[in-house]
Amino acid sequence: MQPIDKANALTEALPYLQAFRGKTFLIKMGGSAMENPELVAKVMRDIVFLEVAGINPIVVHGGGKAISAAMEKAGLEAKFIGGFRVTTDEAIDIVSRVLSDEINPGIVRMIRDFGGKAVGIPGNDVFLGEKLKATDAEGNRVDLGRVGEVVGCQLSQMDAVRRAEIVPVISPLACEISTGKSLNINADLAAAALAKELRVAKLVYLSDVPGLLADPKDPSTLIKSVTRSEADQLIADGTISGGMIPKIRSAVDALNAGVRKVHFVDGRLPHALLLEIFTDGGIGTEVVR
Numbered sequence: 001m002q003p004i005d006k007a008n009a010l011t012e013a014l015p016y017l018q019a020f021r022g023k024t025f026l027i028k029m030g031g032s033a034m035e036n037p038e039l040v041a042k043v044m045r046d047i048v049f050l051e052v053a054g055i056n057p058i059v060v061h062g063g064g065k066a067i068s069a070a071m072e073k074a075g076l077e078a079k080f081i082g083g084f085r086v087t088t089d090e091a092i093d094i095v096s097r098v099l100s101d102e103i104n105p106g107i108v109r110m111i112r113d114f115g116g117k118a119v120g121i122p123g124n125d126v127f128l129g130e131k132l133k134a135t136d137a138e139g140n141r142v143d144l145g146r147v148g149e150v151v152g153c154q155l156s157q158m159d160a161v162r163r164a165e166i167v168p169v170i171s172p173l174a175c176e177i178s179t180g181k182s183l184n185i186n187a188d189l190a191a192a193a194l195a196k197e198l199r200v201a202k203l204v205y206l207s208d209v210p211g212l213l214a215d216p217k218d219p220s221t222l223i224k225s226v227t228r229s230e231a232d233q234l235i236a237d238g239t240i241s242g243g244m245i246p247k248i249r250s251a252v253d254a255l256n257a258g259v260r261k262v263h264f265v266d267g268r269l270p271h272a273l274l275l276e277i278f279t280d281g282g283i284g285t286e287v288v289r
């Protein structure tokens with residue numbers, strides 16, 4: 001790369017830097033993109049870059065794969081219904097431990113290692129939840145155990161952190177209103193709930209695929225841009241399945257509530273976040289109104 005190319009890359013970013021200064025971006029870091037700590041560290045360095053560029057990043061993380069591994073180690077079977085983990089009383093202790101003691105502090109440490117300021121906030125201090133009323137494919141009620149949905153957000157602790165220009169790093173747990181106990185929340189839904197509450201400028205989902213794919217088995221079939229109605233159609237025709245369903249549903253939900261734009265980006269690709277935000281072409285999928 002010639003020095004002039006480096007300068008060109010910086011000037012291409014200029015209008016985006018101008019437009020996004022002072023805006024809040026919610027970044028959901030999926031567990032599927034967190035298997036390699038070196039790649040996670042690269043994402044965290046990009047988040048420090050955003051912070052230095054005057055953007056206010058908030059991180060909500062998942063950890064599905066690490067939770068499943070910890071459950072297996074404890075002799076418990078990881079079971080999902082409709083994309084949600086069946087979470088028994090035994091399992092919620094493992095979910096809480098993995099999220100609060102391993103993944104959350106790990107992300108905070110990485111941001112700090114790059115000179116950024118971050119603080120971990122347990123989701124229970126931010127999200128108020130109720131047990132999720134779930135149904136199976138036949139429409140019968142199923143008991144998912146300690147799985148919740150977000151019905152409100154408590155922002156005081158997070159606002160204090162944000163006022164101090166520190167990046168909040170939040171786990172996908174909620175405090176059950178009726179009991180005060182922990183509920184396990186799908187991290188995509190937790191991220192969207194907070195993005196809606198804060199009306200953020202961008203909600204970015206980092207996962208283990210290049211973006212939304214027309215053929216989920218073929219990474220070259222990236223859909224660069226999709227509208228809300230096209231997304232509904234892709235769910236109906238089966239193009240979108242599994243873990244992509246809560247992502248796209250919550251993306252549409254967030255757009256409906258006033259979030260400007262939602263992005264799906266490959267969290268394993270170095271600098272995917274910066275390329276999506278600061279270049280004209282972008283790199284993943286954008287979901288627009």
Ligand SMILES: Nc1ncnc2c1ncn2[C@@H]1O[C@H](COP(=O)(O)OP(=O)(O)O)[C@@H](O)[C@H]1O
Pocket residue numbers: 029030031032033062063064188206207208209211212213214215216239240241242243244245
């Ligand atoms: N149309 C699609 N495009 C991209 N990914 C899809 C699609 N349909 C299903 N998926 C699946 O969704 C997965 C991402 O969801 P998930 O595993 O829950 O990730 P995360 O941990 O990031 O939330 C991908 O690995 C892929 O297998």
Ligand SMILES: CC(=O)N[C@@H](CCC(=O)OP(=O)(O)O)C(=O)O
Pocket residue numbers: 029030031032061062063064065067083084085095147148172184185186187188243
């Ligand atoms: C209820 C429910 O399913 N909760 C999720 C929370 C973590 C999560 O969503 O992690 P990813 O973003 O990596 O998928 C779980 O237990 O796996």
